[in-house]
Structure formats: C-alpha cells, structure tokens
Amino acid sequence: MPDSDLDTFRAETRKWLEANCPPEMREPVRDEDDVYWGGRNASFKNEAQKAWFEAARDKGYTVPAWPKEYGGAGLSPAEAKVLREEMAAIGARPPLSSFGIWMLGPALLHFGTEGQKQRFLNEIARGEIRWCQGYSEPGSGSDLVSLQTYGEDKGDHWVVNGQKVWTSYADQADWIFCLVRTDKENKYKGITFMLFDMASEGCSTKPIKLISGSSPFCETFFDDVQVPKSYGEDVPAYVGEISRGWDVAKYLLGHEREMISGADGGDRTSAIGAAMKRQAGELDPVLRAELAQFDIDALAYAAMGEKFLDEIKVGKAHPAQPNMMKYVGTELNKRRHELMMAAGGSRALEWESEETSGGKPARNWLRTKANSIEGGTSEVMLNVISKRILELPGA
Helix, strand or coil, rough: CHHHHHHHHHHHHHHHHHHCEEEEEEEECCCCCCCCCCCCCCCCCCCHHHHHHHHHHCCCCCCCCCHHHHHHCCCHHHHHHHHHHHHHHHHCCCCCHHHHHHHHHHHHHCCCCHHHHHHHHHHHHHCCEEEEEEECCCCCCCHHHHHCCCCCCECEEEEEEEEEECCCCCCCCCCEEEEEEEEECCCCCCCCEEEEECCCCCEEEEEEECCCCCCCCEEEEEEEECCCCCCCCEECCCEEECCCCCHHHHHHHHHHHHHHCCCCCCHHHHHHHHHHHCCCCCHHHHHHHHHHHHHHHHHHHHHHHHHHHHHHCCCCCCHHHHHHHHHHHHHHHHHHHHHHHHHHHHHCCCCCCCCCCCCCCHHHEEEEEEHHHCCCCHHHHHHHHHHHHHCCCCC
16 A cells, blocks of 8 residues: 555544544553453443444444454555554553454354354454364363363264363353364374354353462353354355364464463553653662663564564465464563552552552562463473574474
8 A cells, every 4th residue: 555545544543533432442451341352231331432442343343354244444564554553542442342352253254154253353443252162171282282171972963071171251252162082093183173062051151360469360160061063155164174173273273372472462662651650660679771772672572463464465475473472472571560560569559448549559569470380481482493493403
C-alpha cells in the first residue's frame, strides 16, 4: 500500500478512535473487571466498556486483520499495524480479549472448514463465545504429546474421559478446544483436536489457587463426556483430520507463545512510571541504571517483534521464532515487576493495605513466576532455540 494511502488511513483511524473510544477505555487496566472477555454469560463493567466493545465489533476491530466475512475488518498487515500504533498512542484498551482471537482463530483460519469459519470465527469476533484451552494434563506438561485424555469412538460421537490442568478460565468458558487421544497405538498420529461445549454433561472444573492469592487456572475433568463428530453441515467437531490433531496443536502453540510473549513483557511505561511515582522522581542510582537497561531491552524486544511480523508477511519467518519471543517476553515481564517492587520498597510487600491497592504489586509480582511455566517452560524454550535456531551441537 502506498505511503499516501496509509497516511490517509492513519488520519481516518485517529479520527474514528477519538470519536469511539471513551476516555475511561484509555486508562490502564487495574483489575480483571477492566478486561472484557465476551461469552454467553458476559456482563459489562460500565457503559463505557460496552460502548467501546460495540463500536469495535461493528467496525470489525475486535479482529481487524480477519476477513470481513468472518467478522473482521479485512485490514492489510500494514493497516493493522497502523491501528495498533494509534490505539497504543492513546492507551486504548483492547475492546475484546479472547483465547478465540489469540489462539483458536488463527488455527481455524489455517485448518478449519468453511462451515467452521463461518460459525465459530463470527461468534468469536462478536464476543458471543468464550473459549478455554485443553492441553496440559497432570502428567503431560512440557511433554504434551504424552497426553492420556481418551476419546472412545462410538460411531457418530466420542465418549471422552480424562483430566486437564492449568486450564485458564475453564470455569468461565463456554467451549473448549481440546487435545484428545483417539488412537492409543500412535503417539503423534493419535491425537484429535476437538471442539465441544463446556456445559456438556460430565464436564466439571475446580479452580487452582496460586501463591498470589488468586488464579485464572483450573483443573478440568471429563467423565463420559459425549462429543458429537459434527455440529451440522461442514461443521465437524474436530479441526484438521481425526488423529492428526498434533499438526493443529503445534501451529496453535506458536500463537499461544506469541500471545504470552506480548502480555506486557515489553511494557516500558508502567515500570518507569511506577518507579518515578513511588520515589517522587528521585530514583536510587542503581535502580535508575536498571530501569535504563530495562528500557533499552524493551525497545529491542519491540523491534524484534516488528522484524518477526515483517518476516511472517513475506514467508521468511523461522518456525521457532515464537519460542524466542515467548522466552524473552517472559523474562522482561518478570524484570518489570521486580523493578516495580524495588521502586515500592517495603510498602510494595504489604498484602492487604489500601495504600498498595490490596497488595496488588506483590500479587502481580508473584503471578509473573508462572510466566516461565505456562505455554512451555523457559527451559524447553531455550532447548528449542539452541537446537533449531542456534543449531548447537548436542542440543
């Protein structure tokens, strides 16, 4: 797209955001209620959140790069980048957060049937369905392919039995995209990528409480859950081929790791702003130096992300690049919260005081410890980087 056309699009985008993004939706997210996840049981925190979501939904801006026929705006990569930049410039919150957008959607766009795309992608874009991810099991975390949740073939349906763990927001999700073994004789070619309703008889969840005091994670149990093989014409209950779901799972993992890596890992302003506020602008020299190094690393991380996006556009992206982004984003996010705790001093360690918003800094700091586990442990990420990117001997 010519630069002149992009300049016109930028001006139009800036004008649209000014008219449709309420001031309240330009403030930093303070708690879980500030994030709108959609779904059949969703509710809005306030009228501003509702207005922002509905404006973005009607414009196709909940999933701006998706085709219009699937609920998106059909933006080119360059236009989508402009929209991201303009939203960041005013601090606009995402109008809709969704595992359907970040993970399942890309997999359906790549592997799904036209019927699946028409149904599920539009439901995701309109915020009508909330998904959770059924991957990890008590004995199958980093070695995910060893999963044992089993679907017994009953002709027109499967009977699924097993357990998943660390299922984020499973207790609030409408549907699950789930890895289920359908062939016990084949390790890799025996897994099916299934889609089914969490309200199905036999599905149950149990929240997992973390050291931070709260958690989005759940244990998820399947006891004789009947999963139909089809939800209608050209809408199978599985993505890709039966017993070839590992291909879909690997593709989705790349998007999951990109999502985790982008979860505030390179957020420069919050760490620096918090330090300045808590120490009234008079920073300890050592802390000042650490903040400066973090700022440089966060800028480098953002540049690396833009480089990867450009390489994806021209088909030159390395398949292990998401592992790099995930590892670096994880480390940056942990450092960011370490710096915010250091800036707060002993006050930041308080757990229930009003001064620290009910212990929010300490709780958030403790929560980041899980970043190096979820979506693949940091050790696994480093092994992949060593083997597939650096090509180190013996890796």
